[in-house]
Amino acid sequence: MRIGVECGGTFTDLVVLDDDGRLRATSKVFSTPQDPSRAVIEAIDELPAELREGALLLHGSTVATNALLERRGPRLGLLVTRGFRDLLTLQRQDRDRMYDLRYVKPAPLVPRHLVQEIDERVLASGEIALELDEESARRAVKELLAQDVTAIAVCLLHSYGNPAHERRLAELTASLAPGLPVSLSCDVAREFREYERTSTTVVDAFVRPAVAGYLSRLADEAARRGITGLQVMQSNGGAVPVPVVTARPVTMLLSGPAAGVSAAVAVAESAGLGDVVTMDMGGTSTDVSLVVDGAPQLTPEVTVDGLPVRVPMIDITTVGAGGGSVIAVDSGGLLTVGPRSAGADPGPACYGRGGPTPTVTDANAVLGLLGPHPRLAGRFPLDLDAAAAVFAPLAARLGVTVGEAAWSAYQLANVAMAGAIRVASVERGRDPRGLTLLAYGGAGPVHAAGVADELGMRRVVIAPHSGLASAYGLLVSGFRREFARTVFAAADTLEDTRLREVMAAVTGEAHGELAGQGVDATTVHDTWTVDMRYAGQGFELSVPLPRTAGGDLVRQLVAAFHSLHAQRFGHADHTAPVQVVTLRLSVGRPRPSPALPAVEHRPDDLRQEGTVLEYGRPRPTVTVSRGSLSTGTELAGPAVITDASSTTYVPSGWAATVDPATNLVLTRS
Numbered sequence: 304m305r306i307g308v309e310c311g312g313t314f315t316d317l318v319v320l321d322d323d324g325r326l327r328a329t330s331k332v333f334s335t336p337q338d339p340s341r342a343v344i345e346a347i348d349e350l351p352a353e354l355r356e357g358a359l360l361l362h363g364s365t366v367a368t369n370a371l372l373e374r375r376g377p378r379l380g381l382l383v384t385r386g387f388r389d390l391l392t393l394q395r396q397d398r399d400r401m402y403d404l405r406y407v408k409p410a411p412l413v414p415r416h417l418v419q420e421i422d423e424r425v426l427a428s429g430e431i432a433l434e435l436d437e438e439s440a441r442r443a444v445k446e447l448l449a450q451d452v453t454a455i456a457v458c459l460l461h462s463y464g465n466p467a468h469e470r471r472l473a474e475l476t477a478s479l480a481p482g483l484p485v486s487l488s489c490d491v492a493r494e495f496r497e498y499e500r501t502s503t504t505v506v507d508a509f510v511r512p513a514v515a516g517y518l519s520r521l522a523d524e525a526a527r528r529g530i531t532g533l534q535v536m537q538s539n540g541g542a543v544p545v546p547v548v549t550a551r552p553v554t555m556l557l558s559g560p561a562a563g564v565s566a567a568v569a570v571a572e573s574a575g576l577g578d579v580v581t582m583d584m585g586g587t588s589t590d591v592s593l594v595v596d597g598a599p600q601l602t603p604e605v606t607v608d609g610l611p612v613r614v615p616m617i618d619i620t621t622v623g624a625g626g627g628s629v630i631a632v633d634s635g636g637l638l639t640v641g642p643r644s645a646g647a648d649p650g651p652a653c654y655g656r657g658g659p660t661p662t663v664t665d666a667n668a669v670l671g672l673l674g675p676h677p678r679l680a681g682r683f684p685l686d687l688d689a690a691a692a693v694f695a696p697l698a699a700r701l702g703v704t705v706g707e708a709a710w711s712a713y714q715l716a717n718v719a720m721a722g723a724i725r726v727a728s729v730e731r732g733r734d735p736r737g738l739t740l741l742a743y744g745g746a747g748p749v750h751a752a753g754v755a756d757e758l759g760m761r762r763v764v765i766a767p768h769s770g771l772a773s774a775y776g777l778l779v780s781g782f783r784r785e786f787a788r789t790v791f792a793a794a795d796t797l798e799d800t801r802l803r804e805v806m807a808a809v810t811g812e813a814h815g816e817l818a819g820q821g822v823d824a825t826t827v828h829d830t831w832t833v834d835m836r837y838a839g840q841g842f843e844l845s846v847p848l849p850r851t852a853g854g855d856l857v858r859q860l861v862a863a864f865h866s867l868h869a870q871r872f873g874h875a876d877h878t879a880p881v882q883v884v885t886l887r888l889s890v891g892r893p894r895p896s897p898a899l900p901a902v903e904h905r906p907d908d909l910r911q912e913g914t915v916l917e918y919g920r921p922r923p924t925v926t927v928s929r930g931s932l933s934t935g936t937e938l939a940g941p942a943v944i945t946d947a948s949s950t951t952y953v954p955s956g957w958a959a960t961v962d963p964a965t966n967l968v969l970t971r972s
Contacts, residue, residue, distance in 0.1 A: 304319065304320075304321055304322065304327070304354055304355075304356075304357065304358035304359070305319070305320050305321075305322075305358065305359050305361060305778050306318075306319050306347065306350075306354070306355070306358050306359070306360045306361070306530070307319075307320075307361045307362075307363075307562075307774040307775060307776070307777035307778040308343050308346055308347070308360065308361075308362050308363075308774060308777070309362070309363040309364075309536075309559050309562050309563075309773040309774040309776075309777060310334055310339045310342060310343065310362075310363065310364045310365055310366075310559060311334060311365070311559060311585045311586060311587065311773070312334060312336070312365065312585065312586055312587030312588070312625070312627075312644065312646060313333070313334055313585060313586025313587055313625070313626070313627055313644075313646060313650065313745075314331050314332065314333060314334055314585070314586060314745060315331070315332050315333070315334045315335075315339070315342035315343060315345075315346055316329075316330070316331050316346075316770070316771045316773060316774040316948075317329060317330040317331070317332075317346040317347070317349075317350075317771075317774055318768070318771050318774040318775045318777075318778060318900070319350065319354050319358075320778050320900070326768075326900035326901075327354055328350055328354055329768060329771050329774075329947070329948065330346045330349050330350075331346075331745075331770065331771065331947075331948060332345050332346045332349075333648070333650075336369065336646070339364055339365070339366055339369075339517070340517060340520055340521045340524065343362065343364075343521060343524075344521075344524050344525075344528075347360075347525070347528060347530070348528070352529065355528050355529045355530055356529040357529065357530075357531050358529070358530050358531065358532075359530070359531065359532040359533075359534065360525050360530045360532065360533045360534070361533075361534050361535075361536065361542050361777035361778060361780070362521070362533065362534070362535055362536065362777065363535070363536035363558040363559040363561070363562040363773060363774075363776075363777055364517070364535075364555070364558060364559065365558075365559055366510075366513055366514060366517045366555070367510040367513065367514050367552055367553070367555040367556050367558075368556050368557060368607065369513075370509070370510045370513035370514075371506060371509065371510055371556070371607055371608055371610070372607070372608050374412070375513065376412070376454075376509040376510060376512065376513065377452070377453040377454040377484075377508070377509065377511075377512050378417070378450075378451055378452050378453050378454075379412060379413050379417065379452060379453075379454050379455070379456060379505065379508055379509055380413065380417045380418075380419065380447035380450070380452035380454070380455045380456070381413045381417065381418045381419070381455070381456045381457075381458070381501075381505060382418075382419055382420075382421055382440075382443055382444070382447075382455060382456070382457045382458075382459070382472060383418060383419075383420055383421065383458055383459065383460075383501070384420065384421060384423060384424060384459045384460040385420040385421060385422050385423075386420070387420070387460060387497070388415065388418045388419075388420050389415065389418075390458075390497060390498055390501050391411035391412075391413055391418070391498075391501060391502065391505065392411055392415060393498075394408055394411075394498060395498060399609070408609070409608060409609030409610055411505070412505050412506065412509050412610070413456070413505055416450070417447065417450060417452060419443035419444075419446055419447055420439075420443065421435070421436070421439055421440050421443055421459065421468075421472070422435075422436035422439040423435040423436060423440075423459060423468050424460065425459065425460060425461040425462060425464060425465050425467075425468060426461060426464070427461050427464055427495075427791065428464060429461070429464030429465035430465070431465065431467070431468075435467075435468045435471055435472070437471070437475060440471075440472055440475050441475060441479065444472075444475060444476050444479050444480070445479065448479065448480055448483075453483070453484075453512070454483065454484040454485070454486070454508045454509075454511060454512065455476060455483060455484070455485050455486075455508065456485075456486045456488075456501075456504045456505045456507070456508040456509075457469050457472050457473065457476075457485060457486065457487050457488065457504070458488040458497070458500060458501040458504045458505075459472070459488070460497065461495075462487075462488055462489045462493075463488075463489065463492075463493045463494050463495055463500070463788070463789045464789070466487070466489030466493070469487045469488065469489045470487065470489070472487075473485050473487055484508065484511050484512065485508075486504050486505075486507045486508035486511065487504070488500050488501065488503070488504040490550075490551065491503055491504045491507045491551060491553060491614075492504060492613045492614060492787070493786075493787055493788055493789070494613065494787045494788070494789040494885045495789040495791065495884070495885070496613070498611070499604060499611045499613045500613060502610050502611050502612065502613075503553060503611070503612050503613045503614060506553050506556075506607075506610060506612055507551065507552060507553035510552050510553065510555075510556075511549075511552045513552075514548065514549060514552035514555055515549045515552070518533070518535065518545050518548070518549060521533065522545060532544075533545055535548045535555060535558065536555075536558040536559070536561055536562045536565075536777055536780060537554040537555060537558055537561065537783070537784075538554060538555065538556050538557040538558050538560075538561050538614070538616040538617065539554065539561065539601065539614075539615050539616055539617060539783055539784075539785055539889075540561045540562075540564060540565050540599055540617050540780060540783060541780060541781060541782055541783020541784065541891055542777065542780040542781070542782060542783075543782060543783075543784065544820070544821065544822075546820050546821065547784070547820050547822070550820065553612060553614055554614055554785075556605075556607060556612060556614070556616070557605070557607075557616055557617075557619060559773055560583060560590040560592075560617070560619050560621070560773070561616070561617045561619070561776075562773045562774070562776035562777045562780065563581065563583040563590065563743060563744070563772055563773040563776050564581055564583075564590075564592045564594070564599045564617050564619070564776070565599075565776035565777070565779055565780045565894070566743065566766065566772040566773060566775045566776030566779065567579065567581040567583075567592075567594060567741050567743065567766070567772070567776070568594055568597060568598070568599060568779075569775075569776070569779045569894075570741060570743075570764065570766040570772070570964075570966065571594060571597065571739075571741055571764070572597060573964040573966065574739075574764050574962060574964060574966050574968070576739050576741075576764070577594075577595070577596050577597050578594065578595055578596065578733075578737075578738055578739070579594045579738060579739045579740070579741040579764070580592070580593055580594075580724050580727060580728055580735060580738050580739070580740050580741065580760075581593075581594060581741050581742075581743070582720060582724065582740055582741070582742045582743070582744075582747050582751060582754065583742075583743055583744040583747060583772070583773065584624070584625060584626065584720065584742070584744040584745070584746040584747035584749075584750060585625050585626065585744045585745055585746065586625050586626045586627040586644065586646070586650075586664075586745065586746070587623075587625045587627055587628075587644045587646065588621050588622060588623050588624065588625045588628075588641075588642075588644075589621070589622050589624050589625060589719075589720050589723060589744075589747075590619050590620070590621050591619065591620045591621075591622070591720070591723040591724050591726075591727045592617055592618060592619045592620070592727060593618065593727045593728055593731055593733060594741075595733075599617045599618070600617070600618040600731070601615050601616065601617060601618060601832075601845070602615070602616055602617075602618040603615055603787075603834065603843075603845065603885075603887070605619075614785070615785040615787075615887065615889075618727070618731075620723045620724075620726045620727045621723070622641075622642075622719050622720060622722065622723040623641035623642025623643075623644070623719075624640055624641050624642075624663065624716045624719040624720055625641070625644060625663065625746060626651065626662065626663050626664040626667075626745060626746035627644040627645040627646055627650060627651055627662050627663070627664065628640050628641035628642065628643070628644055628645075628662060628663045628716065629641065629643045629644065629645060629660050629661070629662055630660070630661045630662060630663065630665075630666065630694075630697065630712045631660070631697070632697060632700050632701065636700075636701075638701065638708075638711055638712060638715060639715075640663060640712055640715045640716045640719060641663075641716075641719070644662075645658050645660065645662050650662075651663075651664040651665045651668075651690070652665050652686070652689040652690050652692070652693040653665050653668045653685040653686050653687060653689055653690040654679060654683075654685065654686070655683070655684075655685070655686040655689065658689075658693070659693065660693060661690070661693040661694045661697055661712070663712060663713070663716050663746065664690075664746065665689075665690035665693060665694060665709075666690075666694070666708075666709040666710075666712040666713050666716075667709075667713065667746070667749050667952075668685055668687050668690040669687070669690050669691050669694055669705060669706065669709040669916070670706065670709050670710060670713060670915055670916045670917075671913060671914055671915040671916060671924070671943070672713070672749050672915060672943060672950070672952040673685065673749070673943070673945075673950050674911070674913070674926040674943045674945050674950060675911055675913040675926060676911075677945070677950065691705055694708055694709055703919070704919060706916040706919040706920075706921075707918075707919035709916070709919075710916060710917070710918055710919045711919075713750070713753065714753070716750060717750055717753040717754045717756075717757055718757060720750065720754045721754050721757035721758050724740075724754065724758060725758070731871065732870045732871040732872070732873075735758045735759070735760055736758065736759045736760055736761075738760065739760070739762045739763070739764055740754065740755050740758075740760050740762070740763045740764070741763075741764045741766070742754075742763055742764070742765055742769070743765070743766050743769040743770070743772035743773075743949075744769070744770065744772065744773070744949070745770040745948065745949050746949070747765075747769065747949070748765045748769055748944075748949050748950060748951035748952070748967075749949075749950055749951065749952045750952075751763045751765065751951075751969065752940075752952065752953060752954050752957050752969050753952075753954060755969075755971070756954070756971075760971075761970060761971040762968065762969070762970050762971075763968070763969040763970075764966050764967070764968055764969075765951050765966065765967035765968075765969065766966060767900055767901055767902045767964075767965045767966065768900050768902070768946065768947075768948050769946075769948065769949045769951075770946075770947075770948025770949035771948045775900065779894050780894055781891055781892045781893050781894035782822070782827065782891055782892040783889060783890070783891035783892075784813070784817065784889070784890045784891070785887065785888070785889055785890075786809055786812070786813040786887070786888040786889075786890070787809075787885055787886065787887045787888070788805060788808075788809045788885065788886050789884060789885045790802075790805055790883060790884070790885065790886060791882070791883075791884055792882065792883050793838070793880060793881075793882055793883075794835070794857055794860070794861050794880070794881040794882060794883050795880065795881075797857050797883055798857070799855070799856045799857055802856060802857060802883070802886075803856070805886055806831065806886060806888075809886060809888050810829060810888065813888055813890055814827075814890070817890065824890075826892060827890045827891060827892050828890075828891065828892070828893075829888055829889070829890055830847075830848075830888070830889040830891070831847075831848035831886065831887065831888055831889075832845040832846060832847050832848060832887045832889070833845070833846050833848060833860055833883060833884075833885070833886055833887070834846075834883075834884040834885040834886075834887065835860065835861075835864040835881055835882065835883055835884060836881070836882050836884060837868075837876065837879045837880070837881060837882070838879065838880040838881070838882050843884050843885070844864060844867050844868060844871065845887065846860055846863045846864045846867055847863070848860070849863070857883070860883070861881050864881055865877055865881075901964065901965040902929050902930055902946065902961075902965040903930055904930060904931075904932075904933055905928065905930035905931060906931060906933065907931075909928075910925055910926070910927050910931070911925070911926040911927075912924075912925060912926075913925070913926050913943070915941050915943070915952075917941060917954065917955060922941050922955065923941075924940075924941040924942055924943060925938075925942050925943070926942070926943040926944075926945065927942070927943075927944055927945070928944070928945050928946065929944050929945065929946040929951070929967070930946070932944070932959075932961045932967075933961065934961050934962070934963055934965070935960065935961065936960065936961050937958055937959070937960045938953065938958065938959045938960075939953075939957075939958045939972075940953035940954050940955050940956065940957045940958060940959070941953060941954055941955050942959065944959065944967065951967055951969075953969060956971060956972055957969050957970065957971055957972065958970055958972055
């Protein structure tokens with residue numbers, strides 16, 4: 304038995320599959336942000352004992368992300384090479400808001416007085432120019448301990464080329480403060496760019512206590528309920544045992560959205576699709592990602608709360624437009640949606656939990672897009688009168704009807720999500736009009752066709768049990784770990800033998816580390832990508848290593864780089880010198896392939912006639928349960944299709960059909 308539990312900002316979702324891939328149970332409960340494990344255990348406790356006994360629990364959570372966003376972590380110290388004390392304060396010269404005169408860079412996680420300098424120097428080549436002064440190292444560690452630090456990050460200059468000094472510093476720290484958590488940059492992010500590498504290492508050290516404590520509590524509670532194993536989703540889309548993620552907790556950032564993309568890949572495969580854009584609209588935000596040839600795209604770096612984190616992650620674009628996003632009127636009299644969210648408590652007004660402000664979900668309820676008698680998670684009736692009541696003051700301020708205000712909010716949320724899809728597709732060199740939109744999450748199917756209209760897309764796929772897709776994605780995620788090594792060489796001087804030597808060294812270290820964490824290296828496969836750029840560029844493109852590469856490996860990589868650059872940016876310069884910057888190794892196992900949970904056909908389910916407000920004007924519609932639609936059935940819009948985990952809105956001009964895998968396929972007529 305495999306249990307997948309994913310914690311979102313508003314809901315915590317659970318899916319259970321047996322060993323034959325059959326769907327055995329689902330659940331959706333309110334998240335508990337103060338302690339996410341409470342919602343996880345609540346969902347598990349709803350299961351009968353026979354589904355828990357001996358089961359494997361796969362989990363995705365926002366614990367690491369929340370700890371970073373809330374700046375809730377240890378008193379952290381940092382050890383750096385002498386002369387680099389202000390690295391975290393100086394950051395980079397770029398800024399998010401170019402013309403904002405009040406712009407302030409994000410505060411570093413380590414204040415300057417808790418940064419200590421060490422006498423040592425390693426060159427970019429890995430050659431030691433100045434040996435580590437162990438006496439200065441001891442003094443620095445003792446100074447931090449005297450200031451009551453409870454964790455230490457270490458990032459020495461060019462340690463990606465030679466980690467000897469960092470490893471010795473870890474030994475000295477352990478001798479002075481046994482058991483003190485220490486994060487080394489050579490373990491967390493062994494690649495160049497000093498600020499980004501330091502920031503990533505500091506983030507790893509900062510979230511370590513929260514991740515370790517949370518997973519320890521969750522493992523204990525799960526074991527008391529008969530669950531025999533716990534694995535955790537990483538932000539690269541791979542699930543790993545707890546010791547692996549606690550050794551490098553920074554890899555747990557954005558693990559929940561990554562699980563959703565993993566589910567989308569499985570759903571796309573069932574629908575015979577290779578290239579899709581995913582849209583995961585939950586209660587707090589919407590996450591968008593591009594899948595090409597059945598594989599999610601990775602990015603080597605993301606920014607979380609203004610801090611760069613250089614760890615390979617699924618390339619996800621997030622926008623603050625979710626079901627709980629608050630709708631308001633700004634000082635200029637214009638309607639706004641998000642990024643503030645009503646969250647799980649109190650949530651939207653229609654939840655009946657005292658929510659005082661209108662939200663996107665309230666707008667959908669007012670418009671009738673959730674059906675005439677909607678139920679939250681299939682269980683709790685929504686309060687439509689409360690939704691209309693919180694919209695009334697806003698509509699009066701705008702001088703429109705409640706229905707017109709709600710429709711404007713609906714469209715504005717769609718525009719925000721369409722913008723995120725443009726970032727994920729157009730800015731990656733892909734035209735969204737030639738792609739399929741694969742929507743999931745509790746609110747995604749309500750907005751999917753409207754978002755597709757904004758982009759000129761003509762096909763939308765809605766997965767079975769789409770509101771639980773992220774939890775299902777945990778169950779179809781294979782093992783995956785990422786390793787990197789900066790080499791920095793001109794392609795025209797780099798020999799194949801040198802490149803293969805570095806690859807062999809990285810492979811040996813990676814497999815050795817995995818073996819120490821209980822992972823059998825003989826059961827995994829290695830995939831390589833190479834970060835490359837034109838000389839003088841400030842960024843790189845990740846080029847897949849040809850699987851059948853024989854001789855002239857570097858030449859093949861250069862040709863592939865030119866081709867990828869032309870696809871991404873519309874041009875390539877075959878005469879310009881090319882640099883090989885960083886080698887990236889992905890070690891993984893193929894994902895398990897249980898049967899997709901299908902929608903059970905229930906032909907006796909009732910159809911209800913009703914009304915939706917399109918453009919603020921009433922239109923007759925039909926509301927049906929998803930189970931009442933058999934394979935091949937076509938339903939023209941406007942229509943509302945309900946199930947226990949989400950609701951699908953089919954607007955006028957669209958039609959919905961059911962494919963053999965029980966996916967809903969919406970097409971523009």
